[in-house]
Amino acid sequence: MAVTIKEIAEYANVSRGTVDRALHGRGGVKPEVERRIRAIAENMGYKPNSVAKALSNLKKKMTIGLLLPSVKNLFFADLIRGAMDAKKALEDYGVEIKLVEMRGYDPEEQLEKIEEILNQKIDILALTPFDDPRIAKKIDEIVKSGMKVFTINSDIHGTQRCCYIGTDFVNSGKLAAGLIGLMNRQAKVLVVNGSPQLLSQSQRIKGFLDTIKGRYPGIHVVDVVVCNENDYRAYDLVREKLKNNIEIDMVYIVGEGICGTCQAISEFQRKRIDVVCYDDVAHTKELFYEGKISATICQQPYQQGYHAVQQCFNWFIEASDQMKDTVLLENVIKIRESFFE
């Protein structure tokens, strides 16, 4: 049986209360006594029992404010599912979640939503921040006011946030390059970018181009088009590019616009064109089934949600010196056989 506070108290000839105060530096203990108790605890190999601690702290609920750009977004629906499952697993510890959803990528709107969620008596803020200096500033204000802030799925640099839970976008770009390299070392690639101003996508493209330059010099990027995350725009753009650049045999879709792109490709009957894209959403499975996508690189949204809540909880119960600054979920490559028997 592990060492308990009670045992330390007996050994040190003080009360359990004093031991508790000493070990947690709550003050009100004579420095000399505190040192002695600390030494004894160290010596006996004391490790607080987290279950007892949790039970004792049950009264204090911990509420996580979760702010996500998730309206009508299947990726974030998965993420929320993960968060809610984690919440269920931690319910007995008193964990609660207040979810605020928004749509689109407007920093001003996000600032408003942040205010809204802060008004709901939360203990921790977890959000997917937009890459904007106003948001960064707001986050630092919140942290300064004493609240912990966690970033999910997308990080924001130069702030005092506690921890980022998400993937490495540069790496996911490299993976795309590697997959294309495996399929065809002489590939002629059309890149379909969703929105260049999104950090995630620019990082992917950076990783992609770096890897091609360094390791697959035979691969040629024919063109890069921007579809503004819109399927119809993607459809038009890809159709035109395919018509005018018959050498294209590979399409790399960096953001949304997957359905539109695939539609344009399947109408273009001249040759086989492989598609590499991201995530597993809406029609991904169907497109694999029809052979329109060759590979997709997934961000594990469910895991992101689950781990985010888990991390918030960990920080809440003990914000020790060496907590994780980053929890990186692996980029998972999926092919047709990942989905079908």
Add this chain to the structure above:
Amino acid sequence: MAVTIKEIAEYANVSRGTVDRALHGRGGVKPEVERRIRAIAENMGYKPNSVAKALSNLKKKMTIGLLLPSVKNLFFADLIRGAMDAKKALEDYGVEIKLVEMRGYDPEEQLEKIEEILNQKIDILALTPFDDPRIAKKIDEIVKSGMKVFTINSDIHGTQRCCYIGTDFVNSGKLAAGLIGLMNRQAKVLVVNGSPQLLSQSQRIKGFLDTIKGRYPGIHVVDVVVCNENDYRAYDLVREKLKNNIEIDMVYIVGEGICGTCQAISEFQRKRIDVVCYDDVAHTKELFYEGKISATICQQPYQQGYHAVQQCFNWFIEASDQMKDTVLLENVIKIRESFFE
């Protein structure tokens, strides 16, 4: 705040002890009273608090006997790491692990080791069973004696084991076929089998062949060789096959023998040959770095170990009717860029 036993007791005008006995069917409660208490609990939406329960049960340690063919095996070293991390996370709940390691695949030896581990006062047995009727019989005996048995990494059919934690080997064979199909729809494949009598490998080959037949008719299996999990044997066999079958441009390694196979290939200078294999062990990373492997399909050993301990714990604290019969870890595809920046 959630409903507690105390509240139910007050409402029902009985003591907390009676409520506990009634809800858990511990006996010694008048059937009529028990029904009434049950109804009230149901009505109030009672859900026992797992933290309090755990604290209360702290005295009873739970010891998992873990029997693995892990001597000098890096794959299982990872698995053990996962199990130990899970144990550390559950230490405060009183979880202990007794590890017994063995080497090789001899059922008789495994029977002995099972006896050895049973003598150590364990509450639960978790093992990687060999696919042998004697082992199956032994497992059923153990289960009949009242102990729960879990299978890790490799299942054994037709037994009363509680839960299998591992991957789907048929699927991992299908994935190999899919990857090869992406790289070259006309591939001429040499299959290097480790040991045909291992269920895992025969299942992989089954999945592989099924998928090729159904979906990649252009792929041709030139030959299947058996290297008995031995690198030197693999080296000899592959070297000879490459010499005599110059059309081979793809090698699918189903079990061990990766280093030997790669060595033979790199000595064979005539053309580019892609390699698809399993797991991430010993020299995998190095071989990727040198470009000798194109893709590997990983079983997530760490996760297997972690989830195994977690599942044992879940079953131990409440063996409800609908526990999971299987925990399937995903087969994870890795390529060069999964390992290097």
Add this chain to the structure above:
DNA sequence: TTGAAAGCGCTACCAA
């Protein structure tokens, strides 16, 4: 068949 009460290990509050 039931009630009462003593823990499990930790926190927090009040009194000294």
Add this chain to the structure above:
DNA sequence: TTGGTAGCGCTTTCAA
């Protein structure tokens, strides 16, 4: 600056 004690929710034991 300390000690004492009452919980947190559940289990278990002893008496009644």
